Amino acid sequence: MSADLSTTTGARRAAMVERLDADGVLTDVRLREALLSVPREVLLPHAYVRVSDPGVEPIEWRLLDGAHPDDREEWLDLIHSGESVLLQRGGEQLDALVRGPVTGGHMTSMSTYGQATVEALQTLQLGPGQRYLELGPGPGVSLALAAAVTGPRLAAGVERDGRMAAFAQRNLDRIGLGASLVEGDALDGHPTKGAFDRIHSGIGVPCVPPAWVEQLAPGGRLLTTLTTRTPSWPGQLLVTRSDRDRIEAVLRGRPRGYRPMVGYRWLSALDHRARIKACPGRARPTRLAPPPDDAYGFWLAAAYLAPGLVRDFQAETMTIVAPEDDSWAVAGPGDGTVRVHGPRDVWAELEEVHARWKAAGRPGTYHADLTGGSGHQHVTSGPGPKALTWTLPPLTTVPPQTA
Secondary structure, rough: OOHHHHHHHHHHHHHHHHHHHOOOOOHHHHHHHHHHHHHHHHHHHHHEEOOOOOOOOEEEEEEEEEEOOOOOHHHOOOOOOOOOOOOEEOOOOOEEEEEOEEOOOOEEEOOHHHHHHHHHHHOOOOOOOOOEEEEEEOHHHHHHHHHHOOOOOEEEEEOOHHHHHHHHHHHHHHHHOOEEEEEOOHHOOOOOOOOOOEEEEEEEEOOOOOHHHHHHEEEEEEEEEEEEOOOOEEEEEEEEEEOOOOEEEEEEOOOOOOOOOOOOOOOOHHHHHHHHHHHOEEEEOOOOOOOOOOOOOOOHHHHHHOOOOOOOOOOOOEEEEEHHOEEEEEOOOOEHHHHHOOOOOHHHHHHHHHHHHHHOOOOOOEEEOOOOOOOOOOEOOOOOOHHHOEOOOOOOOOOOOOO
16 A cells, blocks of 8 residues: 555544544544554445435446545545445455446445444443454454454454455455454354354344354353344344353344345335325324334334334335335324325324333333243333233244355
């Protein structure tokens, strides 16, 4: 790397850290030092930019090559912006990509957006000397940051995609932090079956794989996204194992979460957007004003107790769709009515869940039992007959990757 580029990237990392400081996101001193020192440009040497609008198929992309002078400024801006960086389409080879326009394919690997990475590593309370495991690390940005905090040869990752695993390990070796990455099924944990003090999953899972709990050391912390069919209301699960081997798992709603594991298909409101705009449905009275976006405890409960719903966050007023039932609800603005369409009364279901949530004391967090003998993992808001409860869906079988 040239001296000029090294100076430029150092300045961009400093500006990125300043934004995280100003937003009140970054509080850990060690992680701050890691963000300033880890060269993102090595781990993210290229990036895809989507050109076509959402819902348009086939998708039009443009590949930025960080080594090309015509792409460099845009590429540097993107990889230090804090946004997710798109790296790989359809499990493609990563050592012979050609810059410029490209058509088709869907992203199979990307870096996590910066704020989520910082929040996750800080929630894990990462420190020197800890054994760290990253499940589904993709290009290895958070793995590299963790290695900078824990120290050499203590941070490891498991990546399902063999091409991405080789790409990320090659770049991690260039940085020289002693992070290791192996190809394998992240749902099985690390193939050594060793114990780890901190485990972070970069993929959303419907429930917690038993191997993850088994590989959590006493005093350890595990963080993952629990995914449902909807991308709208994700849950973040923090699992701790006490020094006396007691497992506790706390689930809370979050505004954003990680993408689901391979084979888990999200619902989408895009196909219904034009129809809803043309005919929002019949008006009916409502006893429920549109709940605020940050009522995360309610929305998380709705993801499980009114399943099959997805919100169109681009709509002018709150619009929630049941795409598989050709049903939707459009709330507001502020006239005491909602408009509903289709055989499923989406808003009536949300009214019922909201009433139950209020009766349960408006919980913001839930507790998950990961140790039940039946093999099922159950969630509850607390004791008593008015508590909100549900069972997490099982893991799905995912075919092995083929070349």
